[in-house]
Amino acid sequence: MTNHTHQRPVIRTEALTRHFTRSKKTVEAVRGLDLEIQQGELVAFLGPNGAGKSTTLRMLTTLIPPTSGTAEVAGHDVVRSRAAVRRSIGYVGQGNAAAFVQRGRDELMSQARAHGIPRAAAKARIDELLAAFDLQEYADRPVQTLSGGQRRRLDIAIGLLNHPDVLFLDEPSTGLDPQNRANLQEQIRRLHQDGTTIVLTTHYLEEADALAGRVIVIDHGVVIADDTATRLKERLGDLVLLGFATEADATTAAARAESALTGPTLIDRTGTQVSIRTPRGADSAPAMAIDLAAHGTPAIRMEVHAPTLDDVFLDLTGRSLRESAESTTQTEGAAA
Amino acid sequence: MTTLTVPAAQVRHTTRVPSRPTGFLTDTWTVLLRELTPKLRQPASMLFAMMQPLVFLGLFAPLLPDVENGSALQWFVPGIVVMTALMGASMTGADLTAEIRSGSHERLLVSPLSRPSLLVGRALKEVVPVLFQTAVILAVVTPFSFDLHLGGVLVGAVIVSLFAIGLGALSFALATAAKEQDWVFWTVQQMLIFPLLLLSGVLLPLDGAPGWLRFLSDINPMTYVVEAERALFSGEFPADVVTGGFVAAAVVAALGVLVGVRTMERSS
Numbered sequence: 001m002t003n004h005t006h007q008r009p010v011i012r013t014e015a016l017t018r019h020f021t022r023s024k025k026t027v028e029a030v031r032g033l034d035l036e037i038q039q040g041e042l043v044a045f046l047g048p049n050g051a052g053k054s055t056t057l058r059m060l061t062t063l064i065p066p067t068s069g070t071a072e073v074a075g076h077d078v079v080r081s082r083a084a085v086r087r088s089i090g091y092v093g094q095g096n097a098a099a100f101v102q103r104g105r106d107e108l109m110s111q112a113r114a115h116g117i118p119r120a121a122a123k124a125r126i127d128e129l130l131a132a133f134d135l136q137e138y139a140d141r142p143v144q145t146l147s148g149g150q151r152r153r154l155d156i157a158i159g160l161l162n163h164p165d166v167l168f169l170d171e172p173s174t175g176l177d178p179q180n181r182a183n184l185q186e187q188i189r190r191l192h193q194d195g196t197t198i199v200l201t202t203h204y205l206e207e208a209d210a211l212a213g214r215v216i217v218i219d220h221g222v223v224i225a226d227d228t229a230t231r232l233k234e235r236l237g238d239l240v241l242l243g244f245a246t247e248a249d250a251t252t253a254a255a256r257a258e259s260a261l262t263g264p265t266l267i268d269r270t271g272t273q274v275s276i277r278t279p280r281g282a283d284s285a286p287a288m289a290i291d292l293a294a295h296g297t298p299a300i301r302m303e304v305h306a307p308t309l310d311d312v313f314l315d316l317t318g319r320s321l322r323e324s325a326e327s328t329t330q331t332e333g334a335a336a
Numbered sequence: 337m338t339t340l341t342v343p344a345a346q347v348r349h350t351t352r353v354p355s356r357p358t359g360f361l362t363d364t365w366t367v368l369l370r371e372l373t374p375k376l377r378q379p380a381s382m383l384f385a386m387m388q389p390l391v392f393l394g395l396f397a398p399l400l401p402d403v404e405n406g407s408a409l410q411w412f413v414p415g416i417v418v419m420t421a422l423m424g425a426s427m428t429g430a431d432l433t434a435e436i437r438s439g440s441h442e443r444l445l446v447s448p449l450s451r452p453s454l455l456v457g458r459a460l461k462e463v464v465p466v467l468f469q470t471a472v473i474l475a476v477v478t479p480f481s482f483d484l485h486l487g488g489v490l491v492g493a494v495i496v497s498l499f500a501i502g503l504g505a506l507s508f509a510l511a512t513a514a515k516e517q518d519w520v521f522w523t524v525q526q527m528l529i530f531p532l533l534l535l536s537g538v539l540l541p542l543d544g545a546p547g548w549l550r551f552l553s554d555i556n557p558m559t560y561v562v563e564a565e566r567a568l569f570s571g572e573f574p575a576d577v578v579t580g581g582f583v584a585a586a587v588v589a590a591l592g593v594l595v596g597v598r599t600m601e602r603s604s
Binding site: 062063089093094095103107113117162 | 358435439443449
């Protein structure tokens with residue numbers, strides 16, 4: 001890891017835009033993205049299916065050209081210097097990098113040849129990667145006989161072969177069982193600790209939350225939030241739910257809470273229940289309960305929920321990420 | 337969970353050997369080698385492929401009538417070689433469909449391999465077996481009524497390879513356009529392959545054909561390739577026929593690579 005704090009960003013985009021035209025209808029998949037990602041960052045693009053995450057990734061990895069705007073990866077323009085970008089990056093797509101009829105070791109070697117790495121150096125690197133991803137045993141078997149988790153590890157090994165400046169992962173854990181997903185996240189975390197710059201897309205909230213130092217929330221082709229998961233959630237605040245014996249009590253309590261609490265607070269009363277969204281609500285809830293009891297409107301039930309990234313997404317868009325992910329999948333299924 | 341106890345990923349340990357620019361020929365070799373590796377690892381499948389033209393030859397050649405000058409085999413074998421190339425090269429794209437679906441094609445698109453090398457390397461993969469098949473056919477028929485003219489055969493092999501590269505690239509383009517729909521690829525491939533074959537005069541001479549059929553045959557590049565092969569395999573080098581075969585094969589090759597690269601650029 002370098003100690004230069006004022007170096008050029010590894011990824012920089014300016015007004016990056018991509019349109020698709022399907023049956024005479026123009027879809028603005030990515031709309032004017034301005035982004036800077038520094039060396040060593042671990043960034044997650046979070047958003048529902050069709051939000052523009054993968055399209056952004058495909059532009060950054062030279063798979064598709066932008067409609068307008070510019071992007072630089074590892075100091076190279078993604079349109080004018082495609083070859084240089086391709087030499088500097090590693091890419092783990094949604095599918096498998098190794099063809100099913102091939103053997104893992106052969107695919108690693110073909111990747112090394114594609115990068116012009118001499119045979120001896122390539123062999124050493126391949127052995128090192130096979131050891132790092134616990135694949136020695138499976139390297140000489142046809143890829144189609146490997147398990148999903150083994151294939152995913154092989155994908156990452158292939159993506160890392162050229163010591164990339166940036167590793168891109170597109171929905172890396174889709175299709176993996178929970179155990180393999182945890183395993184994969186552990187691998188990604190270690191790569192990050194080694195200093196690799198990592199950019200991944202995901203529509204799993206838990207994944208973005210557990211992994212990424214920085215979460216970029218994308219919806220309808222624009223960035224709607226860009227911060228650490230912790231700060232995104234802190235800003236939203238905890239949800240405190242209070243139940244009362246009567247509606248009158250609830251109304252009184254809601255008014256009292258409104259005057260007592262400071263900061264960006266959201267209070268709502270439905271029937272005998274009052275919901276309060278407030279920063280560090282877990283800390284203020286006990287005092288609040290005592291205060292309300294002292295003023296003759298005791299709460300008879302209390303729940304405190306720490307915010308999730310889904311709450312953040314809901315707050316930003318008015319939709320739940322889970323719901324929109326599901327509905328998009330359904331629409332896609334219907335269209336196919 | 338037990339799987340979390342994987343060895344620490346010390347993946348940046350060796351001296352970093354940077355990715356270096358590679359040329360078209362190196363890239364093509366990389367792609368060809370990658371394509372051939374699974375086949376080399378399963379020699380049995382190759383052996384089976386080698387036998388196919390022999391089966392065809394064995395079942396069809398006895399039906400050939402005697403011709404006035406030279407043997408029927410001398411006329412028939414060069415056509416079979418071109419047919420083998422047509423059949424093999426036109427299936428180049430079939431493997432691609434599987435690779436598009438699994439994701440390995442996408443990985444190659446993000447790798448530094450140049451687009452034309454992906455096409456040509458894959459098409460060459462079909463040429464290599466064709467050349468082996470030709471050798472097998474010649475080895476089998478030479479003891480019978482067939483005169484081997486090595487010089488002509490070698491020049492013929494160059495023309496067939498060029499033709500196969502073009503066909504392979506077009507097949508690749510077709511698979512790219514068909515995306516993950518297998519049936520589109522196979523329907524179009526089958527629809528094109530038989531007219532090309534019949535109109536080239538591989539199986540039957542078109543001398544007595546009606547005018548419209550002759551016209552279609554005349555605009556079929558494969559006709560010229562077959563005619564050139566027949567002359568060359570008999571040890572003759574008529575300049576016009578050989579040039580015709582070369583030009584037809586080169587046009588198919590150029591067209592194939594052009595269309596293939598454009599399709600690839602558009603699809604991703």
